[in-house]
Amino acid sequence: MSWVGRDDGQRVVGSAGRTLDGMNTAEIDSSSTPQRAASTGSAPVALELTGVTKTFGRVEAVRGIDLTIRQGEIVAFLGPNGAGKTTTIDMVLGLSEPTSGTARVFGLEPHHAIRRGLVSAVMQTGGLVKDLTVRETVELTASLFPTARAVPEVIRTAGIEEIADRMVGKCSGGEQQRLRFAMALVSDPELLILDEPTTGMDVNTRRAFWASIRADAEQGRTVIFATHYLEEADAYADRIVLVRRGQIVADGSAAEVRALGAGRTVRVTWPNAEVEQLRTVDGVEGIDVRGEQVLVHAKDSDAVARYLLTRTPAYDLEIEARGLEDAFVALTSDDDLMTESEK
Numbered sequence: 238m239s240w241v242g243r244d245d246g247q248r249v250v251g252s253a254g255r256t257l258d259g260m261n262t263a264e265i266d267s268s269s270t271p272q273r274a275a276s277t278g279s280a281p282v283a284l285e286l287t288g289v290t291k292t293f294g295r296v297e298a299v300r301g302i303d304l305t306i307r308q309g310e311i312v313a314f315l316g317p318n319g320a321g322k323t324t325t326i327d328m329v330l331g332l333s334e335p336t337s338g339t340a341r342v343f344g345l346e347p348h349h350a351i352r353r354g355l356v357s358a359v360m361q362t363g364g365l366v367k368d369l370t371v372r373e374t375v376e377l378t379a380s381l382f383p384t385a386r387a388v389p390e391v392i393r394t395a396g397i398e399e400i401a402d403r404m405v406g407k408c409s410g411g412e413q414q415r416l417r418f419a420m421a422l423v424s425d426p427e428l429l430i431l432d433e434p435t436t437g438m439d440v441n442t443r444r445a446f447w448a449s450i451r452a453d454a455e456q457g458r459t460v461i462f463a464t465h466y467l468e469e470a471d472a473y474a475d476r477i478v479l480v481r482r483g484q485i486v487a488d489g490s491a492a493e494v495r496a497l498g499a500g501r502t503v504r505v506t507w508p509n510a511e512v513e514q515l516r517t518v519d520g521v522e523g524i525d526v527r528g529e530q531v532l533v534h535a536k537d538s539d540a541v542a543r544y545l546l547t548r549t550p551a552y553d554l555e556i557e558a559r560g561l562e563d564a565f566v567a568l569t570s571d572d573d574l575m576t577e578s579e580k
């Protein structure tokens with residue numbers, strides 16, 4: 238799909254210092270400064286990243302992240318493949334050290350916070366013994382902590398009662414993810430970090446999973462999750478932090494981030510469309526031709542609709558509000574550094 242956007246003649250999608258109710262977008266270029274969320278209240282700080290960078294040889298995986306997350310927030314960490322999400326999470330978990338900058342969890346260095354049982358994580362892979370049952374795995378995990386939550390309660394919260402006697406090796410991917418969730422709950426952590434937690438879960442399981450996460454967060458637990466399911470971020474996160482090429486490019490509520498892809502999409506049927514003239518209509522940000530369907534991304538959908546219906550043979554016109562996915566594409570698209578003339 239080609240997505241050609243414009244901003245005052247210069248092609249800079251999803252960005253360039255637009256400001257929305259307490260949230261700024263950073264310019265998406267190498268000189269951009271990461272944007273900060275508006276203050277999210279006076280709750281104690283759970284996580285503070287200050288000027289964090291991480292390089293692997295010549296790869297700059299994280300390029301200066303400043304981020305403050307307060308107790309009780311549910312924060313989605315979004316970004317395309319290779320954006321630096323896992324690298325950042327690894328530093329929060331004390332699994333690796335920042336190249337520069339600092340990471341503090343409840344004011345402590347991450348490995349101290351982990352040692353005190355303040356932080357747990359559900360990672361995508363590893364950590365399971367196939368020859369134990371689900372219940373035995375949770376019991377074993379509980380035995381590692383001086384004070385642990387009651388195993389039956391944890392099993393219930395994670396929704397794995399029905400599979401408690403099943404061997405881990407026989408569990409599906411989604412069931413293993415729920416078991417990892419149970420293991421993460423055992424120490425009753427203040428901060429729960431979830432890396433792609435619902436991978437492999439079906440829709441119902443996913444909903445049940447998020448319901449238990451929300452119920453948990455209401456007790457004051459802070460939750461940070463990385464996901465590629467934008468609808469999950471939209472539905473369950475209080476706040477979305479969007480990362481691109483190791484930098485934060487948007488930080489705000491789902492509604493605020495969605496608004497960064499502001500505007501509408503006008504969809505028409507238009508066989509053999511000739512769209513050159515359409516590009517000159519006020520507020521047109523992008524045109525996407527898919528066979529006989531033409532999608533026009535625009536700030537002023539009325540002007541586009543009027544033009545299409547009066548000046549072209551287009552018909553079957555529909556106008557759709559843009560969603561989080563459009564904002565995601567606009568803010569993280571690789572070609573948004575190119576000017577029109579570079580295309």
Ligand SMILES: Nc1ncnc2c1ncn2[C@@H]1O[C@H](COP(=O)(O)OP(=O)(O)OP(=O)(O)O)[C@@H](O)[C@H]1O
Pocket residue numbers: 293296297298316317318319320321322323324325
């Ligand atoms: N140990 C490593 N050595 C070299 N490069 C690395 C290493 N770990 C990560 N990278 C690189 O750093 C960048 C960020 O990777 P990271 O895994 O943090 O991205 P991500 O946002 O989690 O991606 P995904 O959504 O695909 O999981 C990528 O370009 C990756 O190839």
